[in-house]
Amino acid sequence: MKETSVLICGVGGQGILLASDLLGKVAIEAGLDAKKSEVHGMAQRGGAVVSIVRFGEKIYSPIIGENEADFILSFEILETLRQIKFLKKSGICIVNNYELPPFSVSTGIDKYPENIPEEIKKHSKEMFLINGLELAREIGNSKTVNVILLGALAKRLSFPKECWIKTIKEHFPPKIIDINLKAFELGYNS
Amino acid sequence: MKVLLSGNEAVARGAYEAGCNIATAYPGTPSTEILENLRKYKDIYVEWATNEKVAFEVAVGASFAGARTLVAMKHVGLNVAADPLFTVSYEGVNGGFVVITADDPGMWSSQNEQDNRWYALMAKIPMLEPSDSQEAKDLIKLGFDISEEFDTPLLFRMTTRICHSSTPVTLEDKINHPIKGYVPNVSKFLCLPSNARRWHPIVENRLLKLQAYNEQLNKNLMEINDTSIGIITSGISYQYAKEVFPDASFLKLSMTYPLPIKLIKEFAGKVKKIYVIEENDPFLENNIKILGIQVTGKDKIPICGELTQAVLKKSFDISTPKPTELTVKIPERPPVLCPGCPHRGAFYTINKLKLHAMGDIGCYTLGAFPPLNALETCVCMGASISNAYGIERASTPEDKTKLVAVIGDSTFFHTGVPALINLVYNNGCTTVLILDNLITAMTGHQQHPGTGKTAREEPARKVSIEELVKGCGVKRVFIVDPYNLDELKTILKREVAIPEPSVIIARRDCVLRIKPQFAMKVNNETCTGCKLCVNLGCPALTFKDNKAYIDHILCTGCGLCQQVCVKKSISQEPKC
Numbered sequence: 011m012k013e014t015s016v017l018i019c020g021v022g023g024q025g026i027l028l029a030s031d032l033l034g035k036v037a038i039e040a041g042l043d044a045k046k047s048e049v050h051g052m053a054q055r056g057g058a059v060v061s062i063v064r065f066g067e068k069i070y071s072p073i074i075g076e077n078e079a080d081f082i083l084s085f086e087i088l089e090t091l092r093q094i095k096f097l098k099k100s101g102i103c104i105v106n107n108y109e110l111p112p113f114s115v116s117t118g119i120d121k122y123p124e125n126i127p128e129e130i131k132k133h134s135k136e137m138f139l140i141n142g143l144e145l146a147r148e149i150g151n152s153k154t155v156n157v158i159l160l161g162a163l164a165k166r167l168s169f170p171k172e173c174w175i176k177t178i179k180e181h182f183p184p185k186i187i188d189i190n191l192k193a194f195e196l197g198y199n200s
Numbered sequence: 201m202k203v204l205l206s207g208n209e210a211v212a213r214g215a216y217e218a219g220c221n222i223a224t225a226y227p228g229t230p231s232t233e234i235l236e237n238l239r240k241y242k243d244i245y246v247e248w249a250t251n252e253k254v255a256f257e258v259a260v261g262a263s264f265a266g267a268r269t270l271v272a273m274k275h276v277g278l279n280v281a282a283d284p285l286f287t288v289s290y291e292g293v294n295g296g297f298v299v300i301t302a303d304d305p306g307m308w309s310s311q312n313e314q315d316n317r318w319y320a321l322m323a324k325i326p327m328l329e330p331s332d333s334q335e336a337k338d339l340i341k342l343g344f345d346i347s348e349e350f351d352t353p354l355l356f357r358m359t360t361r362i363c364h365s366s367t368p369v370t371l372e373d374k375i376n377h378p379i380k381g382y383v384p385n386v387s388k389f390l391c392l393p394s395n396a397r398r399w400h401p402i403v404e405n406r407l408l409k410l411q412a413y414n415e416q417l418n419k420n421l422m423e424i425n426d427t428s429i430g431i432i433t434s435g436i437s438y439q440y441a442k443e444v445f446p447d448a449s450f451l452k453l454s455m456t457y458p459l460p461i462k463l464i465k466e467f468a469g470k471v472k473k474i475y476v477i478e479e480n481d482p483f484l485e486n487n488i489k490i491l492g493i494q495v496t497g498k499d500k501i502p503i504c505g506e507l508t509q510a511v512l513k514k515s516f517d518i519s520t521p522k523p524t525e526l527t528v529k530i531p532e533r534p535p536v537l538c539p540g541c542p543h544r545g546a547f548y549t550i551n552k553l554k555l556h557a558m559g560d561i562g563c564y565t566l567g568a569f570p571p572l573n574a575l576e577t578c579v580c581m582g583a584s585i586s587n588a589y590g591i592e593r594a595s596t597p598e599d600k601t602k603l604v605a606v607i608g609d610s611t612f613f614h615t616g617v618p619a620l621i622n623l624v625y626n627n628g629c630t631t632v633l634i635l636d637n638l639i640t641a642m643t644g645h646q647q648h649p650g651t652g653k654t655a656r657e658e659p660a661r662k663v664s665i666e667e668l669v670k671g672c673g674v675k676r677v678f679i680v681d682p683y684n685l686d687e688l689k690t691i692l693k694r695e696v697a698i699p700e701p702s703v704i705i706a707r708r709d710c711v712l713r714i715k716p717q718f719a720m721k722v723n724n725e726t727c728t729g730c731k732l733c734v735n736l737g738c739p740a741l742t743f744k745d746n747k748a749y750i751d752h753i754l755c756t757g758c759g760l761c762q763q764v765c766v767k768k769s770i771s772q773e774p775k776c
Contacts, residue, residue, distance in 0.1 A: 021533065034204045034366055044204060045332075046366040049308045056739050057535035070442040072365035075510030077521040088530065095524040112533040116742030117571065117734050120531035133524050152753075 013066030015074050016163070019093045020085025021110050022059045025156035029083065030061035032160060032177055037065035039173045047072035058089055082134075083163045085142075085156065086110050087126050094133050103134045104162050106142040106155065138162060145196050154193035161197020171198070205369045207362040210333035211272075211300065212237035213369065214340030219377030220244055221267040221295065224255040226614065227643035228274030229309035230363035231302035235272055236646075239656055248646050248655045251581070251614040252277035256284050256299070260353075263297040264389050266380025268344050272300040275316045276580060280615070282319070285353070287391050289323045290399040292351035294380060296344030302358045305479045306506030309360075311561070311580065313504070315481035320355045320457040324403050326410050327355040327457040329435040333367040335419075339454060342419065344377075350406055350413070357456075359479065361436045361506075411458040419454035422467055430471025432464065432484060432495065436507075441477040443509040444518065459487055468493045475500070479507040537566050539740035540711035540756030543635050545682040546606070547574035548736055548760070549689050550633075555604050555696060557633075558591065560584035560616070562608040563642045564635050571735045575606065582607070582615025588630045589623045601697045604631045609665065610640035610648040617668065620703070624673040629699045632674075633692070635682070636665060637710040645713065669703045676702035683708060685763045711756050718757030718772045722748045726769040733761040733770065752776070 016033060020026045030046050037044035044065040062073055076095045084090035084105045097103065105127070114120040123129070130137050140162050142155040157178070164174050174194060182190050205213060211234050215223060222245045225235035238246045249255035252273040259271040273281060278301045285299065301319070304310040320327035328343050330336035340356065347354040387395060414420070429448040433441050438452045451467040453460070468474060476485040476497035485497035500515045501507065513520055537544050547567035550557045551574045559565055559575035560583060568575040577587050588605035595603070607616045612634050623630055640646040647653045652662035669677050676695065680688050688706065695702040729746040740754035741761055748769070750761070762770040 022535070031204075031366075038202060038204050038368055043368065044366075046204065047361060048364050049360070056533075056538065058533040069367075070439040071509050072361060072367065072436075072439065073508055075508060075513065075520065076523055089533070091526060091528065092530050092533075094526070097524070099521070111742055112531045113536055113737065113739060114531045116739070117731075117737075118743045120529075123528040123530065126528075129526065129528055133526075 013064055013069055014081070014167070015062065015064045015079045016081040016083060017074065017079040017093055017096050018061045018063065018083045018085075019089045020059055020106075021089065022056050024059070024085040025153070026059050026061050026085055029156045029160050030063050032181060033063045033163070035177045035181065036169050036173050037063070039177055040169050042066060043069045045069045045072040058092060060093060081163065081166070083159055085159065088112070088122065090130055091123065091126055094130060097134055099133070100135050102166060103130050103137040104159065104166070105130065105137060105139050106159055107139045108143055140197065140200055145200065146193065149189065149192050149196060151189050151193070154189060157190045157193040158197035158200070161194040162200055164194070165198045202368040202370055204366045205333045205337075206233065206364055206366045207330065207333050207336045207358055208233035208364070209237045209366075210336040210369050211340050211356075211358070212240065213371065214337035215270050215298075216241040216244060217337070217372050217374050218296075218341040218344045219268055219375050220270050220344070221377065221379050222259065222262040223270045223272070224249050224258045225272040226250070226252045226255050226277055227640050227646040228277050228302070229643055230304060230360040231272045231274045231277070231300065231358070232643045232646065233363070234300060234302075235655065246655045248648060250649060252280040253283060256281035259297060260284060260288050263293045263295045265294065265382035267295040268377045269295055270298045270300065273302070274310065275301055275303040275314050276310065276312065277301075278316055278319060280581070285319065286323050288353050289325050290396055290403055291389055291391060293347055293353060295377070296347040297353045298340060298343045298347060298356050299353055300356045300358060302360070302363050303480075304360050306360065311578070313480060315483060316355075317357055317456060317483040318481070320357075321487075323355070324407055325352050325355055325457075326350065326455060327357055328454055329357045329456050330362055330454070331435050331438040331452065332362070333365070333369045335454065336362060337369055339419065346413075350410055352406060352410075355457075357435070359436055407458050411461065414455045414458060414460040415462050417455055417460070420460060420463060421450065421452040421454075422463070423450040423452075424470055425449050427471045428473065430467060430474045431477055432467065432474060432488065433477040434484065435479070437477050437479050440507055440509045440512050444512045444516070453484070456484065459484070461491055464488060464491065464493065477501060477507075477512065534569060535566060536569070536737065536739050537563065538711055539738050539754045540716065540758040542637055542682040542706065542708035542711065542758075543567060544572070544736060544738065544758075545685050545688055545760055546633060546635055546706050547572040548764075549685060549692055550574040550604065550606070553689065553693055553696075555602050555692070556591070556599070557604045557606050558584045558588040560605075560607040560611050562611055564606060564608055567606070569737070571737045581611055582619055585616055585619035585623055585630070585632055589619070589626070589628045592628055592630045600629060600699075604633050604692070604696055606633050606635060608641070609634060609636040609638065609650050610646075612665065613649050613663070617672065620669065620674070621672050624701055629701055631692070631695045632701070632703045634665060634703060634705045636705050636707040638707070639710050639713065641710045641712070645710065665705055674701050674703050676700065677705070678702070679705045679707055681708060682706040683758055683760065685760060711758070716756035716775050719752045719755035719775050720750050720757055720759065720761055720770050721752070721773050722750055723769045723771065726767050728767055730766070732764050732766065736760055736764065
């Protein structure tokens with residue numbers, strides 16, 4: 011299997027690292043080599059956060075250069091644009107339809123760009139816009155947005171669904187397994 | 201069975217499997233999770249020390265007593281611990297002693313990009329560098345063995361991408377190494393010139409023995425493929441180089457000091473052109489050039505910044521697809537103080553009073569950014585107080601009354617205390633503002649001497665900052681709630697003007713550790729859009745349709761915006 015690179019991005023505190031953890035575990039579960047890279051510390055205090063997961067027969071670098079990601083899974087619509095240079099022209103974007111204005115925007119210095127989905131489409135083969143928060147509220151837990159988005163990504167990757175379900179069951183404490191399985195299904199079928 | 205572990209998790213696992221008995225650390229990105237993960241293993245004693253020097257010396261003591269010990273810190277932490285490092289190199293160890301330095305190329309969360317491999321050379325101790333998590337685990341185990349066999353501390357050099365990348369690891373069983381117990385050995389463990397003169401030649405000889413050992417080490421990997429290009433590399437750079445030059449020949453070194461000279465010469469004899477691919481300084485390159493071997497390195501590869509496969513491709517003029525060009529401008533998203541962060545009130549007040557504030561290392565360094573713009577210097581851990589006092593010494597009497605040092609609780613314990621004593625002793629008058637959020641926040645909430653809990657969150661004796669400060673000779677000590685802007689302003693304004701040292705402790709829990717009960721809301725009828733509240737720099741507060749708007753989910757109800765609103769347009773509501 012040729013290597014696949016997934017870039018997961020968003021804003022510190024959105025549950026990005028959990029999503030990349032799960033994806034990495036699923037790849038190992040499926041018997042592949044996998045590497046995952048992320049940055050902690052200063053970068054997490056409400057700043058832009060990026061995590062990269064790569065899997066395939068043999069992976070060397072845990073990070074990627076421009077034009078090397080097969081997928082971008084984005085938790086915040088503007089952050090997709092910040093990272094889109096890393097996406098291959100043939101790459102796919104799965105984007106949470108959610109705006110979190112950076113500080114310069116909320117104070118009126120900068121403007122939140124308009125027509126972001128159109129811009130994303132220009133630089134990707136396909137884009138899927140997911141109403142993560144809306145779906146999460148449907149199942150009564152707004153904290154499950156990350157697993158919903160992961161479900162949407164899972165649908166487009168080739169891992170067996172059982173691998174995902176097994177990994178979710180192993181990863182979460184018993185009390186919140188069911189709600190996360192529900193969230194995963196919701197994303198998978200969105 | 202393989203599991204995905206971060207480099208830090210793998211180090212912890214490796215230490216466990218190696219029978220490590222005692223581990224100490226001071227938190228610092230990217231090293232923090234090493235000790236946090238060591239807590240998983242109940243038979244290892246772990247502790248957060250007050251600073252890296254103390255952590256190092258505690259570990260040394262444990263090693264003297266025959267325990268396998270590990271100390272972990274970020275790269276700048278080793279500067280703090282450098283004093284014992286150089287002497288312990290002479291004294292040697294009893295139980296295996298591994299010193300972990302986590303360097304931060306690219307400065308993701310650091311104030312400099314120093315390359316700590318030079319410490320191995322300067323302290324004359326062996327160094328190992330893993331290139332993924334499996335190696336991190338394997339080499340830590342080897343590190344304890346080398347330390348014991350050669351009677352030396354061992355430097356274990358990680359970088360951010362090794363620490364925070366997760367790669368597959370095969371777990372193994374633990375090998376027990378019971379603590380041998382302390383036996384006095386003055387001629388070995390007491391550094392006096394007479395002893396040290398005897399030790400130095402032993403250290404030089406040890407380096408020769410270590411070099412011979414490294415020649416045979418099976419962890420150094422020679423891969424002969426296409427012989428037109430040979431690459432000498434180590435650590436994460438190996439992964440980037442493999443990505444860019446899949447067909448080249450490689451000499452990947454796991455032990456990068458002292459270098460295996462014969463092995464390098466052997467490799468040089470097999471390939472036509474040698475490139476040394478390494479991140480930051482030309483450490484391998486210079487040390488190989490000294491051997492008279494012609495290599496190319498930093499002539500092509502930048503010294504500054506993180507190395508990536510993209511940087512490598514650019515260095516070697518390897519073509520890449522045309523970069524994506526966007527037609528829209530993307531606003532920056534720098535890190536910010538959290539909504540409800542108790543530090544915000546302090547910075548807002550400093551800004552309003554137009555004080556000169558000298559900063560320190562922690563979340564609160566973010567107080568330097570707009571719109572708070574409250575900090576003017578930052579050097580290293582603990583430097584705020586000594587810096588501010590130094591500026592006081594060189595200032596006019598009028599300027600002296602505008603100086604304040606801003607330091608966090610954990611940083612105060614780390615190296616702020618000696619600076620405060622110096623300020624008191626030398627008749628300084630700088631005001632010290634201790635932002636006490638009752639935890640080491642920036643690195644992810646580690647315990648410290650003021651929290652009353654150990655690294656395992658078990659009860660510990662609590663060191664009171666106010667009593668400590670009074671013990672240092674400060675007479676004027678005040679405790680304020682940083683959510684109370686009026687009180688903070690009154691006290692700060694008064695204390696900076698008084699010609700004697702005062703300490704103001706602004707105390708409130710880090711907001712990430714409490715469950716908010718309230719949120720604030722804006723009355724659109726009365727809000728005039730004056731933006732006074734927006735100047736607090738709170739991420740929950742935005743400006744929409746010429747009115748202030750508060751995001752209910754993000755808001756923690758700290759109420760600062762309510763206090764600064766002159767139109768009384770902001771009120772509290774229960775958090776839903």
